[in-house]
Amino acid sequence: MAGPLSGIKLVEFAGIGPGPFCGMILADLGAEIIRIDRASQHGQGNTIDFQHRSKSSLSADLKNPKTIEEIKKLLASVDGLIEGFRPGVMERLGLGPEECLKINSNLVYGRMTGWGQDGPLAKTAGHDINYIALTGALELMGRKDETPPPPLNLVGDFGGGGMFLALGIVSAILNIKQGGKGQVVDAAMVDGASVLMSMFYAFKASGFWLEERESNMLDGGAHFYDTYECSDGKFLAIGAIESQFYAVLLDKLEISDAKFQNQHDRNQWPTLKDIIKNKIKKKTRDEWADIFDGTDACVAPVLNLSEAPEHHHMKARNSFIKIDGTIQPAPAPRFSETIPEIKHSALKAGENNDEICAKYNLDRTCFK
Numbered sequence: 001m002a003g004p005l006s007g008i009k010l011v012e013f014a015g016i017g018p019g020p021f022c023g024m025i026l027a028d029l030g031a032e033i034i035r036i037d038r039a040s041q042h043g044q045g046n047t048i049d050f051q052h053r054s055k056s057s058l059s060a061d062l063k064n065p066k067t068i069e070e071i072k073k074l075l076a077s078v079d080g081l082i083e084g085f086r087p088g089v090m091e092r093l094g095l096g097p098e099e100c101l102k103i104n105s106n107l108v109y110g111r112m113t114g115w116g117q118d119g120p121l122a123k124t125a126g127h128d129i130n131y132i133a134l135t136g137a138l139e140l141m142g143r144k145d146e147t148p149p150p151p152l153n154l155v156g157d158f159g160g161g162g163m164f165l166a167l168g169i170v171s172a173i174l175n176i177k178q179g180g181k182g183q184v185v186d187a188a189m190v191d192g193a194s195v196l197m198s199m200f201y202a203f204k205a206s207g208f209w210l211e212e213r214e215s216n217m218l219d220g221g222a223h224f225y226d227t228y229e230c231s232d233g234k235f236l237a238i239g240a241i242e243s244q245f246y247a248v249l250l251d252k253l254e255i256s257d258a259k260f261q262n263q264h265d266r267n268q269w270p271t272l273k274d275i276i277k278n279k280i281k282k283k284t285r286d287e288w289a290d291i292f293d294g295t296d297a298c299v300a301p302v303l304n305l306s307e308a309p310e311h312h313h314m315k316a317r318n319s320f321i322k323i324d325g326t327i328q329p330a331p332a333p334r335f336s337e338t339i340p341e342i343k344h345s346a347l348k349a350g351e352n353n354d355e356i357c358a359k360y361n362l363d364r365t366c367f368k
Contacts, residue, residue, distance in 0.1 A: 003030025059350030160192030
């Protein structure tokens with residue numbers, strides 16, 4: 001069965017990180033994604049790059065004027081494009097939004113950058129850690145007596161970047177279906193990551209959030225919201241925020257100390273955390289996982305990349321699937337009628353040159 005975006009066609013200019021991730025999300029949901037790879041990489045590619053699954057590939061020399069004209073013909077026939085170059089690169093190639101919207105007035109022009117298309121830093125280099133540093137997100141992470149840890153690039157690249165671009169593209173296409181016209185979607189990681197921080201800025205404005213790390217309920221300050229080391233050196237994640245869940249946590253830990261009754265007394269948190277720390281140290285992670293499994297204590301084992309796909313809940317939901325012998329995350333979210341599917345693994349650069357040129361009536365000689 002086709003996914004909910006079946007019939008939507010987009011061109012993705014090959015890049016790394018959030019742009020390809022956006023393309024993967026849309027392809028997972030049924031969109032046709034034509035990835036334009038560099039001609040110099042023709043025949044190359046990692047077939048287990050999950051961000052390129054379900055996409056076709058056209059290898060092209062973007063410095064060849066004739067090839068650019070053929071790409072314009074392709075853009076005239078699709079709903080949108082995804083590009084993640086620095087501001088000005090697409091314009092210099094002759095494929096900027098002004099030029100492309102003349103060709104296709106209903107084109108959704110998706111742009112993915114860290115700093116955005118304008119502003120003092122727009123044309124400077126950066127990575128996820130730099131972008132989230134400016135949003136306030138990085139400062140809030142980690143222990144109070146340590147430097148902020150280099151996080152996985154989930155907040156900027158993928159959460160604040162690729163996901164926002166995917167939402168922007170789908171929203172702009174929906175607007176066209178309702179009588180609107182093509183437009184540019186300027187997805188900047190600094191903007192998206194700032195939006196992800198909305199709740200914490202609200203906490204700060206209300207006086208609920210303290211600036212010092214490990215002083216708040218959600219930053220490792222609270223004894224009931226943290227990770228704890230077990231006897232085997234593995235870890236347990238505890239998030240028993242609500243009072244009824246907190247009661248289950250204490251029951252399963254066999255803690256009856258009266259000091260624990262005032263759950264939200266910040267002054268008591270360090271002392272209570274030490275008690276829980278010593279308690280958790282008495283059993284292995286999997287022993288605790290068995291004790292808490294199926295309860296409302298809001299406790300979970302901290303799993304590694306090999307263990308996560310084997311957890312009984314993840315297996316029951318088929319959260320991970322095997323494609324061509326390789327375990328990978330399944331498409332999300334779930335749909336009751338238009339069920340997404342992965343069409344195939346990542347293809348090598350230029351593997352679909354013949355069929356794409358034939359389908360869109362492009363000059364095959366312009367593509368390696």
